Amino acid sequence: MWWIYALLSAVFAALTAIFAKVGIKGVDSDLATALRTVVILVLAWGIVFFKGSARHLTELTKTNWAFLILSGCATGLSWIFYFKALQIGRVSWVAPVDKLSVAIAIVLAVVFLGEPLTLKTALGAGFIILGTLVLIA
Template sequence: MSMAYLALAGRIILLGMERLIVKGLGNDGDNVEGVFVFFGLGALFLLPFAIGESPDNYTFLLFAFSSGLLYSLANIFYFKSLNIGEISLVTPIGNLSIFFLFVLSVLFLHEKFTFFKVLGIILIFYGTSTLKQEGNFIKSLRAIIYDRSCLYMLIYSFLVANGRIIDKEAGNIASPMLYSFTVYVFVALIMLIYLLLNGRLKDIVGILKNKTLYSIASGFTNAFTYLFLLVAIRTIEVSVAEPLSMLSTIISVTLGSLILKENVQGRITGVILTIAGGWMILL
């Protein structure tokens, strides 16, 4: 049990740091090369753990490719959001993926509404509205949507939630390690093909050369946050591990304040409320 919680603590810390790393890795373009490095190096870190894994059948490749398409597009918006927005503002909005996941689960997986899930939705939206206070609840939510960095994170959250539905359907076909590695490879290949068709392979060399430490750190955090989750859920239920992982938001906001000198005053309440809402929905 102690090893499981140690792994979960590692996941929370790495997730908290990841947003700053991605912000440093991104640029003012479409960030395709950043996403390639993020997942390409992540796949290399996962490779030693995926060797020897075999699926029950190879239909999992279709699920992995579908998720790969969604995650490719999602992470372009993720990079864009963190590149142009403040970490303390956009990171809590990423927790809305829990809300989108719940809605999609009700529609496609026939999950039921409960009092606590409805309360969780209310907390998430109210907490989100406090991140950009504009006088009242409606105006504050409108300000969030009209902010480009926030809108990009909302799109990212929605696309990731769709990917999670596909991942859940593939859960009984291949091991989590093999499936994750395959998804990472597909994302990297999609980004590579895009860069190749647009004559931008040199952009990969440029980002690896000019942002070597950020590149390695991004691949490491991307891979090992998942590995640590696998270790944790051997003992801890997923319904506990995932809400605890949302604590990484606090680390990201704190680092944004200390390192990037962001003004987080007034946003802490929103962070706490969105995390509490996620807990309500997942539990």
């Protein structure tokens, strides 16, 4: 089931690039990112309240809070740089470079989370890097 969510994530990420490229034409990329963030904020909290998940807020630990805040900061910076890159670059170049995050995440997961680096995973990350280089060269 996880792969269905991952595939949907990839589809919506692709749509994000296309919609954003059109939407940021003639607009400051930081303003566009802020507007997008408000939409996401409303959508995410709407889902939380609709599902009744808000009642679990009190169950979050200090560690949960700290790392979710760090994750939010990383996401925000990622979006700011992504929108700026989309504004001045081609989607067919920006999107593949952005997807290098997959290979970077694999390395970080091995180093910081102790996840195993199998030959298959290493080859996959290598192919992502190689594919990115082919697409942007």
